[in-house]
Amino acid sequence: MALKGNLRDFSTTQLLNLINLARKTGTLTIQHSGESAHMSFREGKLIYAYMGDHDSNHLAQILQHSGKLSAEQAQIIQAHAEGKSDKQLGHLLITAGRVTQNDIIQSVRQNVLDIVYRLFTWAEGIFRFEANRLPSPGHITIPIDLESVIMEGSRRLKEWEVLQEELPDLDVSLQFTDRPDARLRNINLTVEEWRVVSFVNPRNTIRQIAKANNLSEFEIRRIVYGMLQAGLVEFVDRPKPVAVAEVGDARRPKRQAVEQPPDVKRSVVERLIDRIKSI
Numbered sequence: 001m002a003l004k005g006n007l008r009d010f011s012t013t014q015l016l017n018l019i020n021l022a023r024k025t026g027t028l029t030i031q032h033s034g035e036s037a038h039m040s041f042r043e044g045k046l047i048y049a050y051m052g053d054h055d056s057n058h059l060a061q062i063l064q065h066s067g068k069l070s071a072e073q074a075q076i077i078q079a080h081a082e083g084k085s086d087k088q089l090g091h092l093l094i095t096a097g098r099v100t101q102n103d104i105i106q107s108v109r110q111n112v113l114d115i116v117y118r119l120f121t122w123a124e125g126i127f128r129f130e131a132n133r134l135p136s137p138g139h140i141t142i143p144i145d146l147e148s149v150i151m152e153g154s155r156r157l158k159e160w161e162v163l164q165e166e167l168p169d170l171d172v173s174l175q176f177t178d179r180p181d182a183r184l185r186n187i188n189l190t191v192e193e194w195r196v197v198s199f200v201n202p203r204n205t206i207r208q209i210a211k212a213n214n215l216s217e218f219e220i221r222r223i224v225y226g227m228l229q230a231g232l233v234e235f236v237d238r239p240k241p242v243a244v245a246e247v248g249d250a251r252r253p254k255r256q257a258v259e260q261p262p263d264v265k266r267s268v269v270e271r272l273i274d275r276i277k278s279i
Contacts, residue, residue, distance in 0.1 A: 003129040007032070012119045013150055013157075015127060020044045020146035027133040032125030039116060040135050046149060047134075047141040049115040057111070059086040059093075059104070059140065065214075066107035067191050068099050085138025109142045113149065118216050120153040121160045156218065163221040170207040170217065174200050174224065174233040187230055196223050202236045 007030065015028060023044035030037045038055070040048040050057045060081065064074035077098075081089045090104045135141060189197065192213065199209045210220035227233045 002131070003127075005127055007122055007125045007127060010127070012122065013154060015129075016146050016150050016153075019129075020150070024129070024131065025134070026129055026131040027135075028127060028129045030119060030122065030125050030127045032122045037115060037119055039119075040133070040141070041146075042134065042141075042143065044146060045143040046112065046116065046146055047143055048139060049112040051115055055135075055139075057086075057139075059089050059108075062107050062111045063093075063099060063103070066103075066110060068103045068107055073098075085136075086140045087138050090140060104140065105142060108140050109144065112142065112144065113152075114216075116149060117153050117156050118218065120157045121218055159222070160218050163218070163225055166225055167206070167221045170210065170220070171205050173202045173205055173236050174209075174227075175202050175236045176200060177231055177234055187232065192219070193223050193227070196220070197227070197232070200233055 012030070018024070019028070019041050021044070025042050027038055027040045029039075035051065036053055038050050039046060058078055058081075060069060060074040060078040063069040064071055069077070077089070077093070081092075084092070090101075093099050094101055094104070192215065195213050196209055196215075199212055204212075206220055206224055209215075210217065213220075215223070224233070228235075
């Protein structure tokens with residue numbers, strides 16, 4: 001019989017501790033606010049994870065997210081890799097010299113950890129552990145010690161609580177400070193931080209920027225908080241949203257567009273985009 005419960009009664013930390021101490025093998029599924037996460041374990045070690053109702057993880061997308069492939073390369077590879085497992089695709093990419101074996105291992109490992117760390121911030125949700133259920137043989141699995149995962153997840157949970165206090169509302173907008181180009185020369189930003197910076201615009205909320213860059217609430221809060229502390233951006237009163245009608249159906253509700261930075265900051269943004277492309 002599968003183990004079932006609610007995170008209100010048994011937290012993610014406690015679940016992982018149980019799986020680790022009992023050296024369990026199987027898959028843990030957690031559903032929370034319309035989202036679902038799936039984590040697989042072998043003898044107490046985390047080996048695989050994905051988000052969503054279906055396993056939509058694709059090696060090309062994972063390598064793109066880690067910066068090992070460009071968006072164009074990932075799209076082409078994914079289109080031509082239909083029917084191939086991640087293990088088969090990984091072998092082809094290594095043979096073709098596109099990536100190294102270490103690139104694949106580190107990218108897959110980080111993708112799994114990014115998913116699991118998100119779950120530490122879920123205060124409630126329905127969980128189900130199914131013993132001996134594992135990913136199909138075609139998936140790339142990386143054994144990860146749960147002790148280190150639990151320690152880092154607990155640290156991030158404390159950081160999450162601080163970030164929620166500092167940035168309680170994601171439906172606010174940002175703008176550059178007076179001299180962002182001068183400040184940028186003295187700041188080392190990651191690829192994800194550069195991408196966030198390129199969307200800074202009084203018409204874009206923090207939530208919209210996160211969605212455009214596929215970032216979790218924790219990730220966008222941490223990035224924006226760092227940019228605020230560095231004096232790179234500041235809050236602004238949110239202007240009226242720009243509504244764009246859906247094409248082909250005038251009766252549909254209008255949707256809000258995520259805009260690129262305004263003309264007044266155009267030179268700064270162009271330099272940022274050039275910098276991002278060169279990374």
